Amino acid sequence: MPKDTLPSALLDIRNLKIGATAYPPGEAPKEVTLVHGVSLTVEKGKVLGLIGESGAGKSTIGLSSMAYGRGGVRITGGEVFVNGRDILQSGPGGLRALRGKEVTYVAQSAAAAFNPAKPLMEQVIETTLATGMARAEAEARAVDLFRQLGLPNPETIGKRFPHQVSGGQLQRVMTAMALCPKPDLVVFDEPTTALDVTTQIEVLAAIKRAIRETGVAALYITHDLAVVAQVADHIMVLRHGRMVEYGTCAQIIETPRQDYTRALVSVRSIDHAEKPAGSAPVLSVQNISARYKGTNFDVLKNVQVDLPAGQTLAVVGESGSGKSTLARVITGLLPATQGRITFNGRTLSPDLAGRTRDDLRELQMIYQMADVAMNPRQTVETIIGRPLEFYFGLRGAAKRQRVQDLLDQIEMGRGYADRYPAELSGGQKQRVCIARALAAQPKLIICDEVTSALDPLVADGILKLLLNLQAEAGVAYLFITHDLATVRAIADRIAVMYKGEVRRYGTKSDVLSPPYDDYTDLLLSSVPEMRLGWLEEVLAHRRMVGAGN
């Protein structure tokens, strides 16, 4: 290579091609290309955000900066220079010197990425020791990083095991682990996606501060543009393994040039006017308390909410707030210890065994993981046809016709009835689950985090579909979610839950207007907003409130 084209950037990826072998069900294995010639550079001390939906190739590209392919993924072409060295040609020894020392990695789920059998300190300083630093010195450096990342008890937290530390703290420990060997580049792979929104903001702030104070460069991978807007200098938008747009953070957020980027920036544009509270409640939850067997505390405490027919009640809260338990109580899977549930004018038996077939039919459920909520060995027709048989005794041609009607209703059309779940995309799977719930002609559908596992644009489509179906069929939704943007998009009423209690309840406009209680304020102000400087504003505001101003 001529000397003048030698890469001067810290990370210089040129025309990267990545492929894998796919094993489609019932077909011969075939080669697929995941990344089609992407080029990018990261300068020393700068942060590049890689953004896109699942399948965009952003994690795959991120890992290629460590010459690593997950599973059967292989780098099939192009060059990757780190500090001017082509790491694809550096052999096993060269890669060992690169990984964990020059370039380090922060995974999405720190809970899974830490070895459960070893104390945290052992894992944090593992590569630092390998670079030849003395143990005492390495531990002191780790403790400094723990302190810098705002971890509680920085001196002793290293002695703890992964299961003894919360998810948000683990994510920060993993960041400390990545920074400990003084790398030149850190790959952050969705480091806050699995966290609650109130935890995410703290971790995000800690990561941002650590990046600034250590002067390390970073690749920040996420599907959430609002998050990456807070930390990145430049952003690259990816789709189907190709670059869509590249620019400074401000340019991408404020003046996106491509249609796809504009769609990402303006996602959750659904404008749903709140319905008047006039109609009689289809579901009324009165003073419900519940606890799990073998425990001595209530996971639900005196929960009281109403849901008018044909409307949507959004139940929001962090993990562990009791929102899914509320769904279990309403469906009869976990009988309440106290209180009463009236549904459609009649009192529901607390446990499932005491409910009539009509109770079961009129109260349906859709789950977060459409994958595991369907039998993988049944076709779409069998899956949707089952409630038609069970509740209405439909058979043969009549059933087939009704299944097709339902498929039309969920906007999937012809050609899907004979497919298996594995042959559908994530959004299509969730649509089939919706059709299965609709087949029973319910009065109420409980939607438990139904869009959480989906990409923003796909989730948007599902929400629009749910709203259309509500307008057509007059079905009510109890919508459980931790995502406040979703709540804004579809709710008529909102219940904010915290530690098993309903902290705030009312119509959407009431709940989302000040004055707020402390918890709702924390929750609402933690939702990332798509503008530069949002993170600093929120933190500054909190410091002021915290200081008593």
Added chain:
Amino acid sequence: MAHPVVTLVAQRLALGLLLLWAASVLIFVGTQILPGDVAQSILGQSATPETLANLREQLGLNEPALSRYFGWLAGVVQGDLGTALSNGEPIAPALGKRLANTLFLASCAAVIAVPLAVLLGLVSVRYRNRWPDKLISTVTLATISVPEFLVGYIAVYFLSVQFRVFPSLAAVYDGMAFGERLYAISLPVIVLVLAVLGHMMRMTRAAILNVMQSAYIETAELKGLRPFLIIARHALPNAVAPVVNVVMINLAYLVVGVVVVEVVFVYPGMGQYLVDHVAKRDVPVVQACGLVFAGVYIGLNLIADLVSILANPRLRHPK
């Protein structure tokens, strides 16, 4: 409240004792319903009915089974295993010596087999589906598939007849020096190691391969650690529980299942002792041997359980 590990360990110990008691009942009942009569077998076919009746009276065979069981159990608890019918000597000292010999043989085999099996398992994972893995799998599978007595005779033929490296008879006696003793038992040790290596190695391989799918192995790979270090430092500690269970079952087999090997090499251990006395219908000796075997089995599995519990960091370090 006590540390959860203390509670769990206490539970396991209590359960172990209960199992041992149940085993004693089964052994006693089992030996009672065996066909044949002890007095008859001692005195032979020519005995008169009077002498038979006398002997039965003398041996306490006319008492109800329940009181004989509790009499036996009371003795066992105090360390008295009864008297052998065939030679009238107390069982405990004779059996103690034989047990010591068997445990010596088993420990020697275990000291070689367990680390070797785990190491071979690690090597198999490191080179999975490549030639070292396939070679190890084939060889260990072959050695567990061939009956032990055959492996024994093949070993004798090559190692003591053809090349005269080791003695063909594993004769040990009191006052023998430790080194000589080791030399004497080399052949049975080799046969036993070959017999148990396969299971332990394959389980180690399978358990570690299972762990290798975890996200934290990817973390270790992205730290740039050497492949063997990843397997030994990050995968093995999380595969301890299943491996220990198989190791303990094989150790129990080394004590309880060595009958054939002891007979082949004429080694004065528990197996030979048991076989001799079964032939003589010496019921108290058979009962005592059964109880010792049961105790070894239950004890080793108890250890496996405890190690599995202790290997779980969630139990060792509660929140």
